Amino acid sequence: MVAIDRPSVTARPSGLERVPAAYWVVGLLLLVMPAFASGFFLFQIMGWAFVLGLIALSLMFLAGYGGMVSLAQMSFAGLAGYLVAIFGVSGVSAVSQGWPWWVVIPLALAITMLFSTAVGWLAVRTEGIYTIMITLAIAAAFFYFTRQNYDVFNGFSGFNSVLPPQLFGVNWREAVPFYYLSLFWAAVGYFAVLYISRAPFGLALQGVRDNPRRMAALGYNVTAHRVAAYAFAGLIAGVGGILLTWQSQQISPGTVGIQPAIDILVIAVVGGLRHPIGAFIGALIYVLLKTFSTDVLISLGLSGERFQLLVGIGFLVVVFFSPDGFLGMWDKFRESRNRDPLTGTDRRQAP
Amino acid sequence: MRVFATRHPIWTAILAIVAVVLLWAIFAVWPEGLEDVIGRKKIFLNALFNGVTLGGLYFLVASGFTLIFGLMRNVNLAHGSLYLIGGYVGFYTADITGWWLLAFPVAFIIVGLIGVLMQIFVFRRMEGEDLRQTLVTIGISIVLADLMLWSFGGDFYNITPPQWLSGPLDTFFTTGYDRRGELIFLRYPSVRIVIFLAAVVVGLAMWLMLNRTRIGMLVRAGVDDRDMLSATGVRIQLVFACVFAFGAGLAGVAGVVGGTFQSVAPGEDTRFLLASLVVVIVGGMGSIPGAALGALLIGMAEQFGSVYFPTYAVVLTFLIMVVVLAFRPYGLLGRA
Numbered sequence: 001m002v003a004i005d006r007p008s009v010t011a012r013p014s015g016l017e018r019v020p021a022a023y024w025v026v027g028l029l030l031l032v033m034p035a036f037a038s039g040f041f042l043f044q045i046m047g048w049a050f051v052l053g054l055i056a057l058s059l060m061f062l063a064g065y066g067g068m069v070s071l072a073q074m075s076f077a078g079l080a081g082y083l084v085a086i087f088g089v090s091g092v093s094a095v096s097q098g099w100p101w102w103v104v105i106p107l108a109l110a111i112t113m114l115f116s117t118a119v120g121w122l123a124v125r126t127e128g129i130y131t132i133m134i135t136l137a138i139a140a141a142f143f144y145f146t147r148q149n150y151d152v153f154n155g156f157s158g159f160n161s162v163l164p165p166q167l168f169g170v171n172w173r174e175a176v177p178f179y180y181l182s183l184f185w186a187a188v189g190y191f192a193v194l195y196i197s198r199a200p201f202g203l204a205l206q207g208v209r210d211n212p213r214r215m216a217a218l219g220y221n222v223t224a225h226r227v228a229a230y231a232f233a234g235l236i237a238g239v240g241g242i243l244l245t246w247q248s249q250q251i252s253p254g255t256v257g258i259q260p261a262i263d264i265l266v267i268a269v270v271g272g273l274r275h276p277i278g279a280f281i282g283a284l285i286y287v288l289l290k291t292f293s294t295d296v297l298i299s300l301g302l303s304g305e306r307f308q309l310l311v312g313i314g315f316l317v318v319v320f321f322s323p324d325g326f327l328g329m330w331d332k333f334r335e336s337r338n339r340d341p342l343t344g345t346d347r348r349q350a351p
Numbered sequence: 352m353r354v355f356a357t358r359h360p361i362w363t364a365i366l367a368i369v370a371v372v373l374l375w376a377i378f379a380v381w382p383e384g385l386e387d388v389i390g391r392k393k394i395f396l397n398a399l400f401n402g403v404t405l406g407g408l409y410f411l412v413a414s415g416f417t418l419i420f421g422l423m424r425n426v427n428l429a430h431g432s433l434y435l436i437g438g439y440v441g442f443y444t445a446d447i448t449g450w451w452l453l454a455f456p457v458a459f460i461i462v463g464l465i466g467v468l469m470q471i472f473v474f475r476r477m478e479g480e481d482l483r484q485t486l487v488t489i490g491i492s493i494v495l496a497d498l499m500l501w502s503f504g505g506d507f508y509n510i511t512p513p514q515w516l517s518g519p520l521d522t523f524f525t526t527g528y529d530r531r532g533e534l535i536f537l538r539y540p541s542v543r544i545v546i547f548l549a550a551v552v553v554g555l556a557m558w559l560m561l562n563r564t565r566i567g568m569l570v571r572a573g574v575d576d577r578d579m580l581s582a583t584g585v586r587i588q589l590v591f592a593c594v595f596a597f598g599a600g601l602a603g604v605a606g607v608v609g610g611t612f613q614s615v616a617p618g619e620d621t622r623f624l625l626a627s628l629v630v631v632i633v634g635g636m637g638s639i640p641g642a643a644l645g646a647l648l649i650g651m652a653e654q655f656g657s658v659y660f661p662t663y664a665v666v667l668t669f670l671i672m673v674v675v676l677a678f679r680p681y682g683l684l685g686r687a
Binding site: 069122125126129130132133134136137138140141144145148149150151258262265266269306308309311312313315316319320 | 424426481482483485486487489490491493494496497498501621625628629631632636661662663664665666668669672673676677680681
């Protein structure tokens with residue numbers, strides 16, 4: 001960072017040299033993790049964190065770059081999962097069509113994008129707080145609809161035994177293959193969001209977030225940019241939803257309920273809405289909490305069922321003291337470390 | 352109304368026709384052919400009454416929500432939790448003292464106090480930060496929901512109304528002729544009717560208070576321009592705290608009503624939060640008449656939906672919301 005901020009004498013480094021050191025470390029660590037981590041850790045912790053992170057990433061993209069906090073992201077993810085179960089193979093043979101995966105997955109993602117575009121078109125007619133309420137109402141409607149509809153969504157029980165295709169002869173639900181699968185899509189989503197945030201579309205979207213009237217005066221179509229953002233976010237959430245369905249082998253109304261929808265918001269906010277990495281940090285924290293809090297609570301003499309209380313209090317503390325989540329805390333920490341305790345000036349700027 | 356009629360003659364005509372058809376359907380004895388097509392009149396009347404009374408309950412919950420939003424621009428997503436607390440408080444009050452009527456003031460006061468605490472410790476500290484307020488109230492609702500599950504368990508609690516309200520009441524709505532050719536009249540649970548009338552009284556009282564009293568004047572002035580009002584020397588924070596207490600207290604009272612109508616159980620908080628969200632989205636944010644209209648519409652839609660097309664009842668509610676949003680983004684009676 002320092003080298004980029006100062007005008008450098010040497011020529012701008014190109015290619016691989018420009019990749020920050022932290023990326024190398026994290027990337028290598030993630031790639032070699034299967035060598036020393038257990039299957040449970042890879043599948044239940046890391047895999048789940050990547051998948052939830054992807055869904056939270058779609059919310060982060062909308063909220064961070066578009067200024068639209070949508071609680072319907074879990075519904076998009078759930079719809080994609082449902083469509084994979086409906087068009088593909090599942091334990092409910094009466095409903096599932098059993099089409100091949102190369103038809104099912106693109107179709108599921110396309111329909112999910114259509115749905116998210118429609119929701120976006122509806123939600124962008126309002127702003128700020130209204131968006132939250134409307135998307136929450138949509139998420140609730142989707143949840144009740146899937147629970148009441150037996151013809152297509154198979155009602156309360158949903159679909160079980162939804163398995164990933166046996167591509168290249170690999171069982172993608174085993175720990176290591178699923179780890180790499182989810183890691184791959186998480187990385188794709190992460191870099192796609194990062195790329196779009198610097199591409200003309202992303203910059204225009206951030207402009208729309210900061211001052212819609214000025215952007216409209218400059219000739220940008222504000223509504224179209226926002227709806228397009230919803231469509232893209234729907235795609236990311238759809239990929240996450242398909243992976244989530246494969247990981248848990250099932251999809252049911254419980255997956256797309258109000259609680260999971262709010263959990264996604266909690267994940268994105270706790271991680272931090274300013275940078276795509278926040279979604280994955282939040283997801284990792286959430287998954288670790290969810291997996292191990294029962295043991296911690298029992299060791300503290302409380303009932304293990306009080307997990308939601310722990311999550312709620314943690315969320316409250318984070319929102320109360322650091323609106324930017326963990327990324328905000330990290331920035332504050334770095335700033336305070338760089339500040340000279342005597343003069344209060346930035347150490348890096350000091351001669 | 353006259354302005355509306357001159358501006359939108361076609362809409363007025365459509366509304367008048369709908370009203371006439373509805374009145375006919377309610378009061379006339381249905382001919383045989385109609386009963387063959389859409390079922391017996393008794394079912395229709397029951398759905399209508401259930402819808403109207405459910406609308407009354409929704410109005411009690413949503414009016415507090417919309418009042419708080421209209422004055423302070425605070426979105427209190429813990430409103431459903433306040434409702435549920437009111438239900439539990441009402442249940443224990445009625446259970447211990449044996450007085451059903453006592454449950455209402457107790458729930459109003461306790462939940463109102465909780466509302467004041469929330470206003471002082473949460474909303475006052477983050478004025479103008481919409482998103483943060485929303486997130487904090489979501490956090491509060493998660494914590495409250497789990498605390499209530501912890502202390503009251505997952506059981507269904509039912510608040511029993513007193514003896515003098517428990518039986519059915521003969522109404523003057525006919526449902527048809529019996530075998531001897533005499534008119535049959537609809538019998539309907541009297542507690543529901545009484546509670547609906549109470550909701551109407553509360554709504555009228557709120558409207559009168561907002562439009563005819565000094566406090567109402569302060570609140571309306573605050574809705575229009577908060578800064579100007581405080582510049583004239585009004586202690587705006589006190590007004591805020593009072594209105595918040597009143598809105599929260601209404602949610603508590605609604606909890607008692609809901610516990611008598613249906614039951615008090617975990618999960619009801621999100622259900623009623625969502626119901627009040629949809630009601631205020633349809634009716635218009637911050638508008639009390641809008642909340643009444645929206646509550647009536649949503650209550651009817653839910654009941655008629657569950658009677659005439661059971662699997663798609665939710666979709667009907669949702670469809671109303673979509674149509675309203677598509678044509679009037681700020682709700683039926685809302686202002687931009």
